[in-house]
Amino acid sequence: ETGGREALLHDLLSFDLSTVNLRLIPKTSALLEQKIRSLDHVESWWLGRLMEGATTRDTSSWCRLISKARLADDYLQSADRIGIKRRAADIEMGLAMRKLVPRIRERRTVDDATLDTRRVWCWELPSLDDCRAAFTEAIGQAIAWPVDPGGETGREGGKTLL
16 A cells, blocks of 8 residues: 555566576475376386385385286286276386386296296396486486485395296
């Protein structure tokens, strides 16, 4: 009532907008939370695997070589557990994994555990640290990854899960 509106208008008109980059969004914890909440089902499941530091829910370490079927089963169990009705098909999951883990490789190997001579399609994953770095890059913001009690966040399990 005593000239406040006029003063605000003066401040707004005299402010130099060239000093502000309106397209540069501050990287806050709220922005990270928003990004995580907007992940699709496969991305959200993969973030869970990276946070746990284990390739599947039934393992306790990072396995570099894992059968595609076993990884897909882990995703499907996770989706069922949280009630996702529209789950990704194998092809969609493969496309998402290639996007989330750029250095992932696909190969066939023999299942030594069962002495089965049939070859199994597998994913050959980079180290846990490399997978986390790729996910961080895909998100475009730093993530506070949990620290392994032994201090070895990038510890690689020597197991092969087929």
